[in-house]
Amino acid sequence: MSETCINCGHSLCARRVPIFSKLDGKEIESVVTLIRRKHFDKGENLFFEGGELQGLIIINRGRAKAYINTPEGKEQILHIFFPGDFFGEKSLFVDKKTEYNVKAVEPVDICMISKKDFQELIKKYPGITSKILQELVNRIDRLESMIENIGAKSVDSRINAVLLEFAQKSLDENQIDSAAQFELPLNREGIANYIGVTRETVSRKLNLLQEEGVIQMIGNKKIKILDKNRLKSE
Amino acid sequence: MSETCINCGHSLCARRVPIFSKLDGKEIESVVTLIRRKHFDKGENLFFEGGELQGLIIINRGRAKAYINTPEGKEQILHIFFPGDFFGEKSLFVDKKTEYNVKAVEPVDICMISKKDFQELIKKYPGITSKILQELVNRIDRLESMIENIGAKSVDSRINAVLLEFAQKSLDENQIDSAAQFELPLNREGIANYIGVTRETVSRKLNLLQEEGVIQMIGNKKIKILDKNRLKSE
DNA sequence: CGACGGGTTGAGCGCACTCAAGCGCAGTGG
């Protein structure tokens, strides 16, 4: 864990964050002075449930998973944070603790802004608020379709949906259509805990999809979608 | 469907809505002039997925369910809106359509504010924005714990959780402890579609809970929680 | 080398689903 992020020049770092994307050069500068940076190795926890998290955390590089451990000993993954995503917004607006954990699934660099600094930032640049609102609404969207998946769809459909989701987050539009390969953000067990099944089931279904020629696996982590339409149906 | 709401004096109506709770008398007055009211009978749809919904809708009386029909012919319920809850916030902040339906499960009165009016309201009273933010964060909370329930918990636990949720929304704290009865907002099929099981399963589990002395059913719709702790465990 | 984590495969089982029938109650109309 180091305090500096070698890979990003200061202003560049803040500009990559969608929340600040509307600010101009000078404004970005003033934001940058408030930001602290941190690095986490793969497997390290960025945050534990119920912990004190008095600020906003933005993922700058790498991916992280937010998850809950149930009393029954299972792990349910709620979000996969990609670069540009943030969490900790809850502590900014309501007086409640966040009750999930966040763990780096690969090396991760983050930006942090304290609650106090952020509230002043909002006063100065109200445009940020509307960016946050947009992001929250989008997150509600994703959670809702996740519930539809887990609650009402067959296991096959859930696998299909999660593959499409990962592809969309990892590639841009034309890349998906050209069957470019991408890297799964989670291992089999992680995918299983994301869609509410067991790792064995994920394993079997992926092999089945490959046999049917819908996808092609390169090693364990990389995947290529050959027939996007077959994934969309059902 | 009538255009006026007989049951609420104008300012009273707006004051009951948490979003406006921080405004003072005069401010409330100015909000009231923007509000249009509507009534829906049980079973009527307040809103269809993909429809044009250019404004915010606040439930004033009665309860409504938000649900999706899956391609496989199942219905997944996403939210139960109680009086004071709102929906349609999505259309205010992002340029996307809402893709669930909303149906009255009992007679419902609503307040409507158009997108245009609401945006001016926000400019005038920025406090409303923070209320909205709070509510969105709370909603994310609820969706997350819903995913934990459906995805990682046993059917028994899901039934327990949903009963507690309905009790909390219907009663206040001391009432729950004194085992007061309350009315279920959904029938068996509705509960089933909310927690991702079949109606038969709900039926069986409820009877089991009654046999075990954890709950007591009065008719089909009313229920009394006798042993709150047994519902909480697991 | 052995240990370990991640992945795959197989066998068997249990739980919730499916399908089907019957019950009870409310509302309707003769």
Next chain:
DNA sequence: CCACTGCGCTTGAGTGCGCTCAACCCGTCG
């Protein structure tokens, strides 16, 4: 008032899908 109808709920029987448990494989790392 009763018969009729329809809806919601219950109950039973049988089945199938995904889970559990266990073994094994493979590549990596100390």
